[in-house]
Amino acid sequence: MKSRRQTTFIAGACLVISLIMSILILRRVDQTRPQATLDEVLYISSPKVLERASLGYNGLMADIYWTRTVQYFGQRHYRSAQSYNLLAPLLEITTHLDPHLLVAYQFGASFLAPKPPSGPGQPDRAVQLIEYGIQNNPNEWRLYYDLGFVYYMELKNYAKAAEAFERGSRVPNAHPFLKLLAAQMAQHAGEYETARTLWIATYQTTRDGHVRSNAVEHLRALKVDEEVTRLQSAVTRFGARTGRLPSSMSELALAEGLKGTPVDPDGNPYKLNSEGRILVEHPDDFSFITKGVPQGYKPAPPKFHVQP
Amino acid sequence: MSARIVHIASNTFREAVRDRVLYNLIAFALLLSGAAILVGQISIDIKRLVVINLGLTAVSLFGVVIAIFIGIGLVSKEIERRTLYTVLSRPVRRWEFIVGKFFGLAGTLVVNTFFMAIGVFAALLFVSHKFARPDALILVALYFIILQFLIICALALLFSSFSSPLLSAVFAFSLFVIGSFAEDLRGFAGMAHGLTRWLASAAAYLVPNFSAFNVISSIAHEQPVAGQLVLHNTLYALFYAAMALSGAVLIFEHRDLK
Amino acid sequence: MPVIEILGLEKTYLVGFWRKRPKRALHPLHLTVEEGEVFGFLGPNGAGKTTTLKLLMGLVFPTSGSARLLGRDWTDPEVKAQIGFLPEQPYFYDYLTAHELLNYYGQLSGVPGKDRKRRIDEVLQRVGLTDVKGVQLRKFSKGMLQRAGIAQAILHDPKLVFFDEPMSGLDPMGRREVRDLMEQLKHEGKTVFFSTHILSDAEALCDRVAIIHQGELRSVGAVADLTSSVQSKVEVIWQGREVPPSMKALGAECHVTGDTVRAVLAESQQDAAIDALRRERMRLIAITPVRTSLEEYFIEKLQQSETSVGSTA
Numbered sequence: 001m002k003s004r005r006q007t008t009f010i011a012g013a014c015l016v017i018s019l020i021m022s023i024l025i026l027r028r029v030d031q032t033r034p035q036a037t038l039d040e041v042l043y044i045s046s047p048k049v050l051e052r053a054s055l056g057y058n059g060l061m062a063d064i065y066w067t068r069t070v071q072y073f074g075q076r077h078y079r080s081a082q083s084y085n086l087l088a089p090l091l092e093i094t095t096h097l098d099p100h101l102l103v104a105y106q107f108g109a110s111f112l113a114p115k116p117p118s119g120p121g122q123p124d125r126a127v128q129l130i131e132y133g134i135q136n137n138p139n140e141w142r143l144y145y146d147l148g149f150v151y152y153m154e155l156k157n158y159a160k161a162a163e164a165f166e167r168g169s170r171v172p173n174a175h176p177f178l179k180l181l182a183a184q185m186a187q188h189a190g191e192y193e194t195a196r197t198l199w200i201a202t203y204q205t206t207r208d209g210h211v212r213s214n215a216v217e218h219l220r221a222l223k224v225d226e227e228v229t230r231l232q233s234a235v236t237r238f239g240a241r242t243g244r245l246p247s248s249m250s251e252l253a254l255a256e257g258l259k260g261t262p263v264d265p266d267g268n269p270y271k272l273n274s275e276g277r278i279l280v281e282h283p284d285d286f287s288f289i290t291k292g293v294p295q296g297y298k299p300a301p302p303k304f305h306v307q308p
Numbered sequence: 309m310s311a312r313i314v315h316i317a318s319n320t321f322r323e324a325v326r327d328r329v330l331y332n333l334i335a336f337a338l339l340l341s342g343a344a345i346l347v348g349q350i351s352i353d354i355k356r357l358v359v360i361n362l363g364l365t366a367v368s369l370f371g372v373v374i375a376i377f378i379g380i381g382l383v384s385k386e387i388e389r390r391t392l393y394t395v396l397s398r399p400v401r402r403w404e405f406i407v408g409k410f411f412g413l414a415g416t417l418v419v420n421t422f423f424m425a426i427g428v429f430a431a432l433l434f435v436s437h438k439f440a441r442p443d444a445l446i447l448v449a450l451y452f453i454i455l456q457f458l459i460i461c462a463l464a465l466l467f468s469s470f471s472s473p474l475l476s477a478v479f480a481f482s483l484f485v486i487g488s489f490a491e492d493l494r495g496f497a498g499m500a501h502g503l504t505r506w507l508a509s510a511a512a513y514l515v516p517n518f519s520a521f522n523v524i525s526s527i528a529h530e531q532p533v534a535g536q537l538v539l540h541n542t543l544y545a546l547f548y549a550a551m552a553l554s555g556a557v558l559i560f561e562h563r564d565l566k
Numbered sequence: 567m568p569v570i571e572i573l574g575l576e577k578t579y580l581v582g583f584w585r586k587r588p589k590r591a592l593h594p595l596h597l598t599v600e601e602g603e604v605f606g607f608l609g610p611n612g613a614g615k616t617t618t619l620k621l622l623m624g625l626v627f628p629t630s631g632s633a634r635l636l637g638r639d640w641t642d643p644e645v646k647a648q649i650g651f652l653p654e655q656p657y658f659y660d661y662l663t664a665h666e667l668l669n670y671y672g673q674l675s676g677v678p679g680k681d682r683k684r685r686i687d688e689v690l691q692r693v694g695l696t697d698v699k700g701v702q703l704r705k706f707s708k709g710m711l712q713r714a715g716i717a718q719a720i721l722h723d724p725k726l727v728f729f730d731e732p733m734s735g736l737d738p739m740g741r742r743e744v745r746d747l748m749e750q751l752k753h754e755g756k757t758v759f760f761s762t763h764i765l766s767d768a769e770a771l772c773d774r775v776a777i778i779h780q781g782e783l784r785s786v787g788a789v790a791d792l793t794s795s796v797q798s799k800v801e802v803i804w805q806g807r808e809v810p811p812s813m814k815a816l817g818a819e820c821h822v823t824g825d826t827v828r829a830v831l832a833e834s835q836q837d838a839a840i841d842a843l844r845r846e847r848m849r850l851i852a853i854t855p856v857r858t859s860l861e862e863y864f865i866e867k868l869q870q871s872e873t874s875v876g877s878t879a
């Protein structure tokens with residue numbers, strides 16, 4: 001009896017100690033190789049090889065790779081790492097394993113094309129990815145939308161964008177706004193209003209948290225860009241009328257008949273510098289703005305204000 | 309260590325040998341020589357890559373299958389056939405039996421892996437006609453594979469101490485597959501929130517973590533392996549195997565024999 | 567000094583697949599066996615004999631109670647170096663030869679290397695397993711396995727041996743040999759504790775027996791005392807085609823098959839039967855005692871108690 005109780009006690013203690021130690025070591029391992037799961041992406045150049053290696057369990061492998069993609073993007077994003085060089089291969093592997101995983105194409109449309117620090121700056125690979133998706137899912141209007149989006153936003157190729165929206169609008173059950181967008185491309189390309197329509201469409205039709213947060217960020221930046229542009233032309237008008245620059249924001253507001261000083265979406269007033277330029281209080285809080293920043297401003301890596 | 313553990317271990321080894329377990333080496337040799345000859349047609353770089361990738365993957369899979377299929381029967385089969393009666397009615401402690409069985413199986417796998425390793429190096433010599441310095445990395449990969457076997461042996465033994473061979477096989481094999489994606493699982497858990505995050509993290513840390521043991525593709529590309537990883541993996545394998553063995557001892561210590 | 571002291575060992579199994587019900591295999595058992603005794607543990611199938619032995623060997627754990635073996639606590643692993651155990655219908659690692667098996671068990675029991683080989687040859691000789699060198703146990707017959715089982719039980723020269731149904735699976739010759747072996751062990755000063763469900767196996771050998779039925783100890787004592795109330799029977803076979811009336815008069819149950827007649831009658835009538843056959847000039851073929859199994863013993867006992875109850879009523 002006694003020896004049995006002793007063994008039980010020792011084995012129990014061993015179990016607990018080993019369990020704790022193994023967890024501690026595992027945490028160390030995780031710290032020393034933060035993106036170890038992605039190592040193989042570096043070695044398996046061809047998605048075809050991986051497909052063969054997954055022995056027919058492609059769907060499962062695709063899900064695993066999709067998880068890795070999201071995780072990789074999230075990690076990069078929050079740690080403000082500057083390179084996203086594995087994003088394209090990860091998405092290509094994922095969609096090769098499961099060509100019907102629509103969210104992956106959408107993810108690529110939103111994040112592959114933007115230039116660093118927001119993305120790897122690979123609009124061509126984004127187009128390639130989505131075209132591959134269209135080949136495999138010709139009846140998914142979302143993919144045509146994503147394609148047009150990349151052409152419009154990143155490549156500024158409005159003719160191609162119009163063509164993509166047009167192709168999409170002919171798909172059965174296509175969302176009616178595709179026809180609208182195709183038409184808008186001709187006259188209103190480059191206007192803030194068109195961009196806003198696109199981002200709102202993205203926001204409303206996506207189910208992916210990252211894509212949605214990204215759209216919110218862009219809409220915020222659009223609003224700032226639009227307002228800064230309007231205020232900047234007010235400054236120009238003021239100069240033409242008086243022959244000098246307004247001395248302060250309140251003088252400009254008074255002259256323009258605005259109620260109070262104009263504020264950005266975060267509620268901070270816009271500033272006016274000595275050269276008559278309109279500036280945003282905290283440019284780093286509007287990740288994608290192109291206006292209202294001081295000369296030589298280097299954009300910080302994007303932040304999401306709405307958690308994905 | 310008590311001499312009885314050594315005797316039990318060597319009897320376990322003898323059983324595996326008499327059950328013709330080592331015949332798997334023939335299948336392994338056929339596979340490897342076939343591959344070596346076939347890739348002989350391709351360019352020199354890819355030849356080396358294929359031999360290392362295929363060879364080491366086969367070493368690992370063959371070993372895992374053997375570890376599971378012997379391991380699951382180690383205790384339950386002896387209870388079922390009542391061969392244990394005449395062992396435990398001697399001055400043998402039950403924990404000595406478990407530990408002896410573990411070392412017997414681990415020894416079988418080490419010997420098996422040793423022969424397979426010779427095969428891999430022979431195939432490598434055949435396709436590239438000489439050894440280069442980076443080939444020493446293969447030894448590290450083999451070492452990791454053996455560490456992985458230790459964990460699987462201990463787990464199979466744990467399951468064998470309370471469930472039937474078939475169920476044990478299912479458990480052990482599932483854990484092997486899940487464990488190979490353990491890092492994904494932990495990443496997954498990290499993305500969840502609230503209670504799910506807690507449960508998922510607990511599960512993710514409890515399953516064996518095999519992802520860090522698989523360095524086959526990186527050493528095939530002649531990437532060095534960090535010394536720290538060798539240390540961590542060694543410690544992890546030892547502690548995890550100790551944990552599973554302690555569990556097996558705890559269960560077996562209180563079990564009535566049929 | 568008592569060699570075996572069973573102090574209220576009790577075992578309740580949980581049976582059933584889903585909702586477990588308790589099943590009491592052994593009621594609290596108290597039993598003492600002295601040094602040098604040959605002790606028979608008797609009971610019909612399912613009485614709890616094997617359960618008792620498994621409890622003593624530490625193979626199953628008691629619901630309550632304890633025991634002392636050779637003056638030490640029964641769970642002390644070192645005690646087991648002095649104990650031999652033959653399980654019921656033993657089965658061994660079938661990939662080993664008898665020599666390898668015994669060598670392994672010798673190692674586990676701590677028999678020193680230089681004695682081991684000699685001891686192995688000795689015990690194999692003793693149980694009548696010669697000519698088995700190089701034969702794997704999977705090729706052994708049931709009787710050979712039983713002999714190998716006895717060999718492993720006495721291999722390490724234990725002071726106390728437990729045999730669970732040592733005669734089962736053996737032919738009449740084998741039974742005889744096992745009986746002789748147990749007698750020799752007794753002469754060597756060993757204590758032998760063996761279980762059986764056959765009365766006559768115990769009668770010839772035991773100093774004392776215990777009778778167990780449905781998990782409960784019924785009586786302990788010398789065999790003759792316990793079984794005196796039961797009439798032993800003999801089987802008489804002779805050549806002939808009909809039963810002489812004188813035999814019928816003895817109360818024999820007779821069966822005629824071809825030209826032999828078989829009759830079973832009380833042992834006390836044996837002499838009268840032989841005389842009767844001699845008078846009829848019948849050719850006697852055989853007289854053999856009929857082995858009474860404990861089931862019959864109990865049936866008879868129960869009948870007796872019923873009839874005695876009936877007659878007093």
Ligand SMILES: Nc1ncnc2c1ncn2[C@@H]1O[C@H](COP(=O)(O)OP(=O)(O)O)[C@@H](O)[C@H]1O
Nearest residue numbers: 566579581591610611612613614615616617618
């Ligand atoms: N492992 C077990 N689980 C449940 N019941 C058992 C088990 N082993 C024995 N029993 C029961 O205990 C009783 C005694 O069995 P046992 O000791 O084997 O009898 P014996 O050896 O005298 O024939 C029987 O009724 C049997 O069904």
Ligand SMILES: [Mg+2]
Nearest residue numbers: 612615616654
């Ligand atoms: Mg029995």
